[in-house]
Amino acid sequence: MVIEKICCLGAGYVGGPTCSVIALKCPNITVTVCDKSVERINQWNSEKLPIYEPGLDEVVKKCRGKNLFFSTDIAKGIQEADLIFISVNTPTKTFGNGKGRAADLKYIESAARMIADLATSNKIVVEKSTVPVKAAEIIMKILRANTKPGVEYQILSNPEFLAEGTAHSRGQKAVQALCWVYEHWIPAKNILTTNTWSSELSKLAANAFLAQRISSINSLSAVCEATGADVSEVARAVGRDSRIGPKFLEASIGFGGSCFQKDILNLIYLCECLNLPEVAAYWQQVVSLNDYQKTRFTRKVIESLFNTVSDKKIAILGFSFKKNTGDTRESPAIYVSNTLLDEGAKLHIYDPKVEVDQIYYELTNAYVTSEPERVRKNIQIHDTAYSAVTGAHAIVLCTEWDEFKELDFKKIYDAMMKPAYIFDGRKILDHEALINIGFHVQTIGKRLSRAGSIRAQGSQTMP
Ligand SMILES: NC(=O)c1ccc[n+]([C@@H]2O[C@H](COP(=O)([O-])OP(=O)(O)OC[C@H]3O[C@@H](n4cnc5c(N)ncnc54)[C@H](O)[C@@H]3O)[C@@H](O)[C@H]2O)c1
Numbered sequence: 001m002v003i004e005k006i007c008c009l010g011a012g013y014v015g016g017p018t019c020s021v022i023a024l025k026c027p028n029i030t031v032t033v034c035d036k037s038v039e040r041i042n043q044w045n046s047e048k049l050p051i052y053e054p055g056l057d058e059v060v061k062k063c064r065g066k067n068l069f070f071s072t073d074i075a076k077g078i079q080e081a082d083l084i085f086i087s088v089n090t091p092t093k094t095f096g097n098g099k100g101r102a103a104d105l106k107y108i109e110s111a112a113r114m115i116a117d118l119a120t121s122n123k124i125v126v127e128k129s130t131v132p133v134k135a136a137e138i139i140m141k142i143l144r145a146n147t148k149p150g151v152e153y154q155i156l157s158n159p160e161f162l163a164e165g166t167a168h169s170r171g172q173k174a175v176q177a178l179c180w181v182y183e184h185w186i187p188a189k190n191i192l193t194t195n196t197w198s199s200e201l202s203k204l205a206a207n208a209f210l211a212q213r214i215s216s217i218n219s220l221s222a223v224c225e226a227t228g229a230d231v232s233e234v235a236r237a238v239g240r241d242s243r244i245g246p247k248f249l250e251a252s253i254g255f256g257g258s259c260f261q262k263d264i265l266n267l268i269y270l271c272e273c274l275n276l277p278e279v280a281a282y283w284q285q286v287v288s289l290n291d292y293q294k295t296r297f298t299r300k301v302i303e304s305l306f307n308t309v310s311d312k313k314i315a316i317l318g319f320s321f322k323k324n325t326g327d328t329r330e331s332p333a334i335y336v337s338n339t340l341l342d343e344g345a346k347l348h349i350y351d352p353k354v355e356v357d358q359i360y361y362e363l364t365n366a367y368v369t370s371e372p373e374r375v376r377k378n379i380q381i382h383d384t385a386y387s388a389v390t391g392a393h394a395i396v397l398c399t400e401w402d403e404f405k406e407l408d409f410k411k412i413y414d415a416m417m418k419p420a421y422i423f424d425g426r427k428i429l430d431h432e433a434l435i436n437i438g439f440h441v442q443t444i445g446k447r448l449s450r451a452g453s454i455r456a457q458g459s460q461t462m463p
C-alpha cells in the first residue's frame with residue numbers, strides 16, 4: 001500500500017506540527033491539514049502561525065505550498081487522501097454523563113461522520129487524538145454503518161508515539177503503510193506496533209505515570225517546606241537510582257497543559273465505568289494533589305502579604321503552562337491569577353509568548369468569573385517584565401522562561417514597593433542573591449532564611 005496523499009482533520013497543536021514534520025521528512029507525500037475553523041487555517045497560511053513551537057516556522061516556510069497545504073476544504077482533503085489522521089480536540093465533558101471526567105468525543109464522532117459522508121475510495125483512518133480505550137470501535141461503527149459501496153476502511157490508533165493496527169491482514173497492511181511514513185525519519189526499531197486497545201490505554205497510562213511523578217515530588221515539596229529539607233536535593237538523590245531516573249521530578253507550582261489532567265480524568269472515568277473504584281481513587285489523588293499544590297502556593301502568597309492583597313499591585317511573570325510555548329491551557333498561572341483577582345489584587349502580567357487576548361480570555365471567560373468587566377479592569381498586560389514589576393508589592397513567577405533568570409533584580413528591587421516579595425513557583429531564580437538584594441523570597445520545596453512569611457516573623461498561620 002503506497003501512501004501519496006495524507007489529510008489531517010484538525011489543525012491544532014498536534015495536527016499542525018505533526019503534519020509539518022511529515023511533509024518535511026516525506027517530500028513525496030502531499031500533506032493537507034484541514035480544519036473547520038477558517039480563522040485557524042488563515043493563520044496557518046499567514047506569516048504568524050497560530051501556535052508557537054521552536055523551529056516550527058522554518059519547517060512550515062520550507063514546505064508550505066509545495067507538499068504541505070492548510071485548507072478548509074475538508075471534502076477535497078478527505079476524498080483525495082489515502083490516509084487520514086483524526087487529530088481533533090477531545091476535551092473533558094462539561095455537562096451530562098461523565099461531566100468533569102469523561103472525554104467528550106463529539107469532535108471525533110463528527111470527523112468520522114464527515115469521512116463516511118465524503119469518502120469515495122479506500123482509506124486508512126488513524127486516530128491521533130487521545131481517546132478513551134475502545135474509541136476506535138466508535139469510529140469503526142460510524143464508518144461501517146455509513147460506508148459507500150466499494151469503500152473500505154482500516155482504523156489505526158497512533159497516539160503520539162505508538163503505531164498500532166488491528167490484527168487482521170488488511171489491517172496489518174495499513175499498519176505497515178503508516179510505519180512506512182514514519183520510517184522516513186524514525187528508525188524502524190523505535191516504532192512499536194500493538195493492538196488498538198493497548199495503544200489507546202498506553203497513551204493514557206504514559207501521561208498518568210508522568211503526572212504521577214510530578215504529584216509525588218510536589219507532595220514531598222510540602223514535606224520539605226515543613227522540615228527544612230530541599231526538594232531539589234531530594235529529587236537529585238532519588239533520581240540517581242536508575243530504576244527511578246532523574247526526569248520529571250521537578251517540583252513546581254503544579255502541572256498544567258492540555259493533556260495531563262484531561263487524560264487522567266479520562267482514565268478515572270474509564271475505571272469507574274469498569275467498576276474499579278479503588279483504581280479510580282488512586283489516580284484521582286494525582287489530580288487532587290496537583291490542585292492542592294496550586295492552592296498551597298497561592299495561599300502562601302496571600303498569607304505572606306499580611307493576608308491581604310486587596311488593591312495591591314502584583315506582577316505575574318509567565319502565563320503559559322510551561323516555557324517555550326504560548327499555550328495557556330490548564331496553566332497554573334490561571335488558578336493563581338484568578339484567586340488573587342478574587343482577593344481584590346491588581347495584576348500586572350507579562351509572558352514572552354502568550355497573546356494579550358488569550359490572557360484576557362483565560363481570566364474573564366464564563367467558566368471562571370461571573371464578573372468579566374470587574375476582572376478586566378484589574379488586569380494589565382505588559383510588553384516587558386520590567387514594566388510589569390514597576391511599583392509592585394510582589395512578583396509571582398509562574399512559568400520557568402529562561403529570560404526571567406537574566407533579569408536585573410537590583411533594578412527591579414529599586415522599582416518595587418517595600419517590603420518587596422518574590423514567590424518563585426518554578427525554583428529557577430538565585431534565591432540567595434535575591435535575599436542579599438533585600439527581597440523576601442519564597443519558593444517551592446525549600447524554606448529560605450529570609451522568607452518573609454508571617455510565620456517566619458514569629459506569628460501563627462501557614463499550614
Ligand atoms: N496538545 C498536545 O500537546 C497534545 C499531545 C498529544 C496528544 N494530544 C491530543 O491530540 C488531540 C488534539 O489536541 P490539540 O492540542 O491539537 O487540539 P486543538 O484544540 O489545538 O486542535 C483541534 C482542532 O480540531 C478542529 N476540529 C474539530 N472538529 C473538527 C472536524 N470535524 N473537522 C476538522 N477540524 C475539526 C478544531 O477546530 C481545532 O482547530 C487531543 O485529543 C489531545 O488530547 C495533544
Ligand SMILES: O=c1ccn([C@@H]2O[C@H](COP(=O)(O)OP(=O)(O)O[C@H]3O[C@H](CO)[C@@H](O)[C@H](O)[C@H]3O)[C@@H](O)[C@H]2O)c(=O)[nH]1
Nearest residue numbers: 160214248249250251252254255256257258259260321322
Ligand atoms: O518535572 C516536571 C515536568 C513537568 N512539569 C509540568 O508538567 C506540565 C506538563 O509538561 P510536559 O509534559 O513537558 O508538557 P506537555 O506538552 O503537556 O506534554 C505532555 O502531554 C502530551 C500530550 O498528551 C504528551 O504527548 C507528552 O508526552 C507529555 O509530556 C507542565 O506544566 C510542566 O511545567 C513539572 O511541573 N515538573
